Each structure stands twice: as C-alpha cells, then as structure tokens.
Amino acid sequence: MMRRSGKRWIVSAVGVALVIATAAIARNPVFQGADPHAMMIDGEMWIFPTGGPGGSWAADRFGAFSSRDLKTWTSHGEILRRDQIRWIGDDGAKAHFLWAPGVATRGGKWYLYYSVGPQNPTPSRIGVAVADAPQGPYRDSGRPLVTGGRSANGEFEAIDPMAFVDPRSGKAYLYAGGSAGAKLRVWELGRDMVSLAREVTVDQPANFTEGAFLHERNGVYYLSYSHGHWDRPDYSVHYVTARSPVGPWRYRGAILTSDARHQGPGHHSFVRTARGEWLIVYHRWDQRPGPGQLKGERQVAIDRVRYGADGTILPIAMTDGEEAPTLPLNNHSSPHPAL
Ligand code: FUB
Numbered sequence: 001m002m003r004r005s006g007k008r009w010i011v012s013a014v015g016v017a018l019v020i021a022t023a024a025i026a027r028n029p030v031f032q033g034a035d036p037h038a039m040m041i042d043g044e045m046w047i048f049p050t051g052g053p054g055g056s057w058a059a060d061r062f063g064a065f066s067s068r069d070l071k072t073w074t075s076h077g078e079i080l081r082r083d084q085i086r087w088i089g090d091d092g093a094k095a096h097f098l099w100a101p102g103v104a105t106r107g108g109k110w111y112l113y114y115s116v117g118p119q120n121p122t123p124s125r126i127g128v129a130v131a132d133a134p135q136g137p138y139r140d141s142g143r144p145l146v147t148g149g150r151s152a153n154g155e156f157e158a159i160d161p162m163a164f165v166d167p168r169s170g171k172a173y174l175y176a177g178g179s180a181g182a183k184l185r186v187w188e189l190g191r192d193m194v195s196l197a198r199e200v201t202v203d204q205p206a207n208f209t210e211g212a213f214l215h216e217r218n219g220v221y222y223l224s225y226s227h228g229h230w231d232r233p234d235y236s237v238h239y240v241t242a243r244s245p246v247g248p249w250r251y252r253g254a255i256l257t258s259d260a261r262h263q264g265p266g267h268h269s270f271v272r273t274a275r276g277e278w279l280i281v282y283h284r285w286d287q288r289p290g291p292g293q294l295k296g297e298r299q300v301a302i303d304r305v306r307y308g309a310d311g312t313i314l315p316i317a318m319t320d321g322e323e324a325p326t327l328p329l330n331n332h333s334s335p336h337p338a339l
Contacts, residue, residue: 021075025053028324029286029299030073031065033057035100035160035211035267036300038281041134043274044068045327047281048079048112049300050099059097062114064135070302070326079136080112080129087143091122100211100267103134104163104193106172111193112138113145113161113174123149124158126176128194141194146176146187155181157210160267163189164214166245173200173245178210178226186246205240206251211267214245217278220311221245226266227254231294235264237282239313255313256282262301262318263287264294270305277329278305280316304329 025031033049040046046066051057053065053075060082067073080098082088088096097117104111110131117124126146129138148158157179165172172189174196184204188197211226221242228234237256240249256265268282283298304325306314319325 020077022072023053023075024072027071027322027326028301028303028318028320029284030070030302030324031300032297033300034283034298036269036281036283037102037162038269038271038279038302039103039105039134040271040273041066043327045070045271045279045281045302046103046134047300048101048103049283050101051298055297059099062098062101062112066134068327070324076135079131080114080138080140085116085127085129085140087127087140088116091125093118093122100160102160102162104165104172105134106165106193108132109193110134110136110138111163112136113163115159115161116144117159119148119157119159119179123147126158126161126174128161130194145174145194145196146185148181154183156183156185157181160211162213162269163193164245167216168219171245173214175212175214175223177212178208179230182209184208184212184225200246202247203249205238205249207238207254213269215270215272216245217272217307218311219243222270222313223247223249224255224268224270226268228264228266230266231264231285232292233258233263233289233294235266237266237268237280237316241311252312254315256280256316256318258289259318260288261286261320263289264298265301265318273327273329275328278307279303279325280305284318286320 031053033051035050037048044066052063064076100115102113112129125144129140131138146158162175174187177183186200190197207227224239263285265284285294
C-alpha cells in the first residue's frame, strides 16, 4: 500500500512481480519524480520517471504510471530493478544508481533505455531492457549499450537516453549525453533495438546540456533538451528544428523557463494525444524565485503545447491544479491569455 498527501493508493491486483495501484492524485504537480518519459499508449498516457510518487521509488528501480484522463493514475509497480542487471557491478564501483529512463516500442516489443551511475570515478553507462508490454516485466539485454568516459573526442557522460523510431524512414536512433560533458551523441540503433548500428555525427545544438527528446510533426523534426544546472533556476528547455532526425539543426530558443511559482523546469517529453494535440511532460521545482540551489524535490507536471502557424513552438505556460490539462483535452484556450 502506498500513500501520498493523505490520499490512499488502493491495491487492486497483486501478482508475482506486479502491483497495480490506482489513485486520484493532484494535478500539476502530478507526483514527485523527475526525468519523465511519457508516451500515449491506446489512449492512455504512460509516464516512466526517475523516482515516483511520495518518494517511494528509489534509485534502484523503475516504475510506470498510466492515466486515461490525467486525473486518476495507476501505478504498475516495479518494471525493472537494479539487482536484475547482471553487468552492473562489472565496473567495480561500490554503489550504482538508475535514472532517466527512455522507452520506445517496435514490432510489438518494448524497450526501456536507462542511465547507470556513478559517473565518477567509473564512467556512466546506458543499458536497455526488453518487454512484451509497456508494464514489463523488462529483461535486461545483458550488457551496456553505451559506456561514457574520456576518448579522443573528449569527455562523454552516457546518460539520458532517448530512442526515436522515425515514422518516415523506419530507422531508430538513440540520443544521449549531458551534464558536465554537455555533449549530445546520436547512434542509429540495430534492427534489434539493443545494439548500435553506427554513430551519426551531429552538430552540437546551441545551449545543449542534457535530456534530449525528439518528436516529429508535419515533416519537421524537433530536438528539445534541457539547458543549465539541473538544480538551479536557469534549468530550462530549448529546441532546434531540422528536416531530418539528425540535423542540421536550426536553433529556435527556449520554450520552458522558470516563472514566479515554478523553478528549473526540464528533462521533458512530448506526446501527441488521440485528438492530435500536443502535451509536454516535464519536471520542475514548485517554489518561488530565490537565489542559489533549488530546495525540495522535483515534481512531474503536464502542460499544453501550442505551435505557431510557422511550426515554431510557442512559450509554454506552467499550470497548477485545475488549470492543468486533462484527457481528452477539453478546450484549446490557454489559462494564460497572453499566450
Ligand atoms: O535525474 C538526474 C539528472 O537530472 C538527469 O540525468 C538529468 O537530465 C537531470 O534531469
């Protein structure tokens, strides 16, 4: 049984490795967590985050959460645990952490890409696990997919994986990298989605720090990413556009930045609803502006995305409570009329 803010998560099914709990929880913020990878699956929004509701999901496992209306959420329990990744201790580090998952589907299979720390003194790594359904159970592929560290090309942190299957070419790409190295690397994935076919050399997008996400709309590829320090008010989301999933990029600016009530928004994903509208799922710190490091815990939030007639993304308004979008999206009006 899990609890959050006095509201009870009701366990409705218990299996060998599966716990399903439902709860009507707050809207914006939705729940405590970070780095949310969101997808629409059969009319439901699924979120795969770092952490989870009430701080009950530690850095040793991933969970999945889904909702048909964005008001009531179902927890699908643990989908992958650290002790199920057999290669994780091969680097000799004393402790390991899991974070920043990215999920993709192809050919009826589901692929969970994830970051493995520490990043020092041993390099960070990216792993991938495979399942027959979004809720798992996920089985690790048996080896790291990418290992960070120093090379002739400089320092690279193998974190924040995001896989994109191009609907136009059918090719799948892996985007990764960030933090101190602040470097984006892109690979074409093998047909099996658990191997790298080749690295694609890409230009570094302006203001890139980490948390890359790729979506395609009307033939335009949008690469969006976090900029700044993950726990400072300058953390924000910027984007570039291109006519291909690997550039060349055209820098378009920032779309999600701190405001008077929310700080440090970042590490996000875009989803397209069944009605063809777009939402952004991201984390933020719910506090007023102030100097220095942000305090408290990161919270997952969902907001509307609007595109201009020229295809650019309009600045995104962060909402709270009843202002937050629900599914199906009930109207096109903004709670912030200036937008
Ligand atoms: O959650 C850990 C790190 O914080 C992620 O790797 C970054 O994208 C940032 O969100």
